[in-house]
Amino acid sequence: MTNENASVQSMVLGDVEVIRVVEWHEPFLPTSGMFPAVAAEVWRDNADWLTPDHWEPDTDRAVLALQTWVLRSGGRTVLVDTGAGNGRERPGMGPFHRSRSDLPGLLVKAGVHPQDVDVVVNTHLHVDHVGWNTVAPDGQWVPTFPNAQYLIPAADDFHYGPDNAYGNDAQKADRLIYEDSIAPIHEAGQAVLWDGLHRIDDHLILESAPGHTPGSSVLRLASGSDRAVFVGDLLHSPVQILQPCCNSNACLVPEQAAASRRRILGRAADERELLVPAHFGGAGAVEVRREGDGFALGAWATADPKRTASLSE
Numbered sequence: 257m258t259n260e261n262a263s264v265q266s267m268v269l270g271d272v273e274v275i276r277v278v279e280w281h282e283p284f285l286p287t288s289g290m291f292p293a294v295a296a297e298v299w300r301d302n303a304d305w306l307t308p309d310h311w312e313p314d315t316d317r318a319v320l321a322l323q324t325w326v327l328r329s330g331g332r333t334v335l336v337d338t339g340a341g342n343g344r345e346r347p348g349m350g351p352f353h354r355s356r357s358d359l360p361g362l363l364v365k366a367g368v369h370p371q372d373v374d375v376v377v378n379t380h381l382h383v384d385h386v387g388w389n390t391v392a393p394d395g396q397w398v399p400t401f402p403n404a405q406y407l408i409p410a411a412d413d414f415h416y417g418p419d420n421a422y423g424n425d426a427q428k429a430d431r432l433i434y435e436d437s438i439a440p441i442h443e444a445g446q447a448v449l450w451d452g453l454h455r456i457d458d459h460l461i462l463e464s465a466p467g468h469t470p471g472s473s474v475l476r477l478a479s480g481s482d483r484a485v486f487v488g489d490l491l492h493s494p495v496q497i498l499q500p501c502c503n504s505n506a507c508l509v510p511e512q513a514a515a516s517r518r519r520i521l522g523r524a525a526d527e528r529e530l531l532v533p534a535h536f537g538g539a540g541a542v543e544v545r546r547e548g549d550g551f552a553l554g555a556w557a558t559a560d561p562k563r564t565a566s567l568s569e
Contacts, residue, residue: 272329293499412469487520489504
């Protein structure tokens with residue numbers, strides 16, 4: 257993975273500025289492997305809008321983005337997820353093994369310095385959501401954001417932590433992820449574990465939405481008449497809006513993940529919340545509406561063109 261497609265866009269929802277920092281946006285895994293329950297014809301029948309931002313037809317690979325959302329709310333700066341990190345040992349995890357990126361540098365170009373961050377939200381503890389929690393300038397892992405409170409789902413902290421043998425030893429990298437990206441946050445006294453609901457401020461509230469992982473969560477934004485929900489990995493592709501019963505290959509409890517997805521999509525449609533998944537390419541966020549017993553895509557988000565810029569230089 258590279259920074260060739262790195263970019264920043266910004267929009268304002270009520271009194272909250274939302275900045276999108278994209279580390280990369282490119283083809284990832286074959287659709288049959290990543291979304292095994294989605295039939296091939298679903299991709300073909302929707303090729304006109306899935307291509308090129310969400311699907312590469314020639315290779316039949318899902319196109320994903322790795323990105324961090326920055327919210328300026330109530331005088332504080334809140335980061336939603338921290339990417340995959342830089343040069344980390346992630347055996348068996350494909351492109352995340354020793355990947356190269358520079359999220360802190362991209363954030364600085366977007367006007368966000370590490371010491372300015374007040375809150376870091378890890379929607380869940382997968383490899384590509386916690387990697388820049390820490391840095392090791394002197395060979396010792398320390399928090400990247402020295403003044404931040406890190407909000408970590410308690411259920412994920414237990415599942416991937418030492419008391420549960422680092423995810424029941426399901427994969428070697430889970431131990432490495434916890435040891436270099438989560439444990440140092442605890443050691444620095446900056447971790448806050450939460451469950452159920454956790455209010456950040458008058459505009460932002462965290463809510464459990466388990467299934468993808470035991471502690472998977474969403475962040476709801478409500479300011480003035482504007483609504484949004486940052487859903488982490490509840491969805492990886494817009495085809496899951498059309499077929500919410502279909503999980504990604506990384507969902508640990510499939511039935512629970514599908515139930516959480518349908519619940520959050522239903523509320524987003526009913527309350528006109530802008531849906532903001534962690535990995536959607538293109539505009540990155542979309543409105544959802546009900547269609548019969550299911551859902552359909554509404555309008556995609558529009559960034560402020562005056563605030564949109566390439567960060568690849």
